[in-house]
Amino acid sequence: MELFFLLLLIVIMAGALGSGFPVAFALPGAAIITITLAAVSGHYFAGDADAYFHSGGPQQWLTAGVTNLRGVYWEVERDTLIAIPLFIFMGIMLQRSKIAEDLLVTMARLFGPVPGGLGISVVFVGALLAATTGIVGATVVAMGLISLPAMLRNGYSQPLATGTIAASGTLGQIIPPSIVLIILADQLASATDQASTMRKALHKEATGELSMPSVFDVTSTSAGEMFLGAFVPGIVLVLIYMAFILIFAILRPKLAPAVPYEGVRDGRFWAEVALTLIPPLALIFLVLGSIIAGIATVNQAGAIGAAGALIMAGYRLPDQDTPGLFIPALIGAVALGLIAFALSAYDMNIKGVISSGGDMTGIWIGALATILLVIALIWSGARVLRIENTMHEVMIETAKTTSLVFIILLGAAMLTAAFRAFGGEELVREFLNSLPGGFWSQFVIVMAVIFVLGFFLDFIEIAVVVVPIVAPILLADPQANITAVWLGVMIGLNIQTSFLTPPFGFALFYLRGVAPPEVKTTSIYKGVIAFIGLQLAALAIVGYTPSLVNYLPNRVSLLSETAPPPRNPKLQLCLEDYVWDKLQTGEEGLRATIAQAQALDLEVLPRSLAGDLGDAFDDASTAIDQMDEIVAADAAVNAAAPAFRPLLSEVRGIQKQVRDRRSHADELLQRARYMNSEAEAERRAELEAEAAVLQGEADEIEATIPAEWAETYATFNALTKAEQQARNTYRRAADGSVEPVNEVLAVLADNAAFAALEDQLRGLEEIILNGDTDTAEAALQEVGSAVNAVAGASAIASPLSSARRDIRRDRRDDAMEEWREAMAEYEEQASWRAPAAEALVPGLTAYLDGIAETIGARQQPSLSRDQALFLASCNAHHRDLSLNF
Structure with a gap:
């Protein structure tokens, strides 16, 4: 009966449209009539208004x-x-x-x-x-x-x-x-x-x-x-x-x-x-x-x-001899020109300019241009309204057409x-x-x-x-x-x-x-x-x-300011294609860049940071080697795909038939569970029998799955997992080649802020010894926050936090011990920060610049223009995903 009412719906709709009945009313009318007929028929013939839905x-x-x-x-x-x-x-x-x-x-x-x-x-x-x-x-x-x-x-x-x-x-x-x-x-x-x-x-x-x-x-x-x-x-x-x-x-x-x-x-x-x-x-x-x-x-x-x-x-x-015929249009053009000039030459963020006390010239130009544009629009609108009441008629037609569109949508x-x-x-x-x-x-x-x-x-x-x-x-x-x-x-x-x-x-x-x-x-x-x-x-x-x-x-x-970052998952396959393409002509130069970075003297750094940098340079070489693994794994999948795809389509088709029958059987059994009265016993038995037939058909269809499917699927699945593993290994290595270097550069870039901490830290000694509890605790918290704001200085902040707890418990000797530990950590960092910045920053910056377009691309804040154009072209083609399903 569901099919009957579906056909009735289509017939009513087609008949209404063919007779010239307005579309806006033919569509909902056909729906309302058919649903009502189905409900009434279900009530009188099956005892349930929901029966035929x-x-x-x-x-x-x-x-x-x-x-x-x-x-x-x-x-x-x-x-x-x-x-x-x-x-x-x-x-x-x-x-x-x-x-x-x-x-x-x-x-x-x-x-x-x-x-x-x-x-x-x-x-x-x-x-x-x-x-x-x-x-x-x-x-x-x-x-x-x-x-x-x-x-x-x-x-x-x-x-x-x-x-x-x-x-x-x-x-x-x-x-x-x-x-x-x-x-x-x-x-x-x-x-x-x-x-x-x-x-x-x-x-x-x-x-x-x-x-x-x-x-x-x-x-x-x-x-x-x-x-x-x-x-x-x-x-x-x-x-x-x-x-x-x-x-x-x-x-x-x-x-x-x-x-x-x-x-x-x-x-x-x-x-x-x-x-x-x-x-x-x-x-x-x-x-x-x-x-x-x-x-x-x-x-x-x-x-x-x-x-x-x-x-x-x-x-x-208007008539061509109307005085000042083009004045409103010229005013509008001048206004647009002023707006474009202001946007390109000045900061037009009103709140930002006012709060910072910046140059208001651009804001005043923009305001003048806006006034001119409004004048042009009002002048033109007055003309259009006056000439044959055109504005009124256009608005009426717009309202009619818009209403028609929305009524049809409903x-x-x-x-x-x-x-x-x-x-x-x-x-x-x-x-x-x-x-x-x-x-x-x-x-x-x-x-x-x-x-x-x-x-x-x-x-x-x-x-x-x-x-x-x-x-x-x-x-x-x-x-x-x-x-x-x-x-x-x-x-x-x-x-x-x-x-x-x-x-x-x-x-x-x-x-x-x-x-x-x-x-x-x-x-x-x-x-x-x-x-x-x-x-x-x-x-x-x-x-x-x-x-x-x-x-x-x-x-x-991809070229907009709101472009997704290079680490966006949907960009990775094409980004790896881009890297592989670049490596075909630039691998030798890339390896030379890595070799120069490995030749840097890292002994000026603490052992942990030096080890992280060494691992980063090793990861860079690993990422280059891993690209060959990706290409080989991808080739293996592509070679096996033609033989696997027909079998996959056949089995997925069989499995879909099985799912459909089992799902339909479950629905029938679910409906049968709610039929508890004696009057519905016959209908309940019919539904249960129909569900049993469907389950039997599902079992028979499932038995037709080829015997070699399990082994073939396992073999091909191993190939796809190997490819994904190769890609994941590359991505970890590529990220590892950049992240530690960025962290070290961030530490060294904060050297000036680090040096400014010394006076604050030394001033804590007197406060801890002689200040009242509230004053000492507030001072420690303030200095600790300043320390935490400096990259790489968290080891100093930790003892300061402990000292604050000791002050709260009135253990000033312990607080002084924690302060001395913080000062020792500070002096140790002060001993290597400046020499490290002088010896390493140029080389590390050159390293990051050298790998930014290839293995370092994922860690860049945004795509370069070349990357964006390549990815736009690569993602413009549809990529078959059926082998992953």
Whole structure:
């Protein structure tokens, strides 16, 4: 019956959507109706309202959607969706400012003489509008009204012209900033948590270990990372479109002819080009550049975009002869320039500057710039409000669109809850996991389903209904070990086709509404076929080359001020690859550096410190030798993997079937335990019998595990453990080659502070002998704290602490003895500290500098630029982890 109600849920939802019922109400309505019917049917036919639910009852699942939505979006930390109304406002305001018209006319003049130039200009403008407005309907309508007549008038074929306009108008779904990417990032953040739990459970079941190494965990994503990840694939898609049009124009010049510009390309022409291109390009740079540079979050970038759109509308909407037309924009530009100057030239931390009595010039410049920027925004806003009440209309449209998005999110949360209530999520998981071919067969099926759903559903419905169900399954699979940002971009590229695929491709409807009567609907459909193929080609390119998505987020993250330290577990494999790569050309120089350090005269140090330094230099040589062990162990694992992997997949598949049956049997027995009445005796017996059958099936399936599995697994497991042991040995040696040296340098760096302790220590003698108890105890505590603050002086602080206890017990003779012990320790350290600093600091510093890029990398406070770039590239590729599960 659970399957019946699951099908009923899908039928009701599909019927409501097909009838034109609003999506925002069709999704929760289908969930509420189906859950209610299941509860009523269970009550009347099985005597239990919970009978036809996979788990729980109707009350739980009716409230689950709202509860989940509140749990996700009402948290203070989850503020991603705040960016949605900001970017919607930005897009609508720019659309009302007729930026598209200016761009299309200007680009047509620039690219017209090139074969297929009009088509290329449409793609170029579509990309710019995607990075500014991102509103598909507005973009397609604007380009359809302006470009389509011009393209047809100049001899372009109807299919090429309409296909180019429709496809270019959808670029806003993948080129950031994009509402789709924000929604996907939010959905994937939740999916990552589920995937992490699933992968940990899988690791525990496969290995028997209670905890999974963090390096195997699933990595989450954010809207900012999604923007960065989609940037390069978006550019790739634009270039594919342009290349297709150019090649088509060269092969079929009559269907995409060049259009010579009849005007004069004088200074006025280029001034108009600059005035048209520079503002939107500057806005793109401010919005995306601030995110890429790590200056602003996505929400802050959305505010920047909204403010920029308002200022651009302030000079674009009025008549060109309006007095002071560009003054607000110029004031805003000056304000931004002053802010950038102040940030680069002064300390802008107000609290820090005031507390330290520093230079307030930067603060005053920043305050002046802020006032100017506010003036520019108010001035521009007043203009926009006065001209045809544009501000009011834009705000209303923003509120409507934002409300629609959030209502759909709520409805999708309720629909997803109902889907899970009837076991739909487990059904999907079992289906995908049962497919031959592992992860990639699952991924292809999911992409195909999303592609087909794009024929009927909008991108928001797909993102909020399908992604929460399938994303955790795909992210949890250790075979491909994909990143959430890559999966999000792949889904985003796939969803983009939903605007072009008949029968409900929205871009087709928008274009049909503004196309001239002579343009047939069949021509529009024919035109988009090629571009759908190009989108699928881009999907294949990005799928085959994950570094196109992963590299830029990795690069920005690893080069930022908040980059993870070199000891981060997720960086170690690539960091060791980096060290090995450096050793291929620099091992001789590295060993020479170690030899010079070993030649230092350590006799000036106490025996313990000298021994630690000697061990550190030995560890450095060990770390270099251990890299060869790592490479050899890794080669052994890679050599055995091809023969082991098929057997591993077969056995893990068998074990999964066994787990599923035993788990289902346990659930049935658990339900049977609560059926204690006589009326439920028959049903209890049925459940127990069904559980026994499942246990029997599990035993039979378990018996099919190949006899050689235990021995083969033990052999391969020994190889992987040997590799991990080699890596752990290297890491201990690498750390040991640096830590003692840093400790000695820290001790010697505090020599001045150490020398300053002498007067305080000697002054304690009189206080201990003649001072009152409270005074002596306070003095000892104060001096002891000062001693503890000096590196390497803890041996002096210990007797001072004992002396303080003796004073408290009124044993002054004992306290004096402890003080003499402290002074003896002080004088001993004073005898070697200065000579050691003079003899050893230059050599130890040179040693650390010499190993910092290789075996000493793990102990550095941050990654060097070369290391960060190497690790960004290395981690941009997906690493198969299935052999560890």
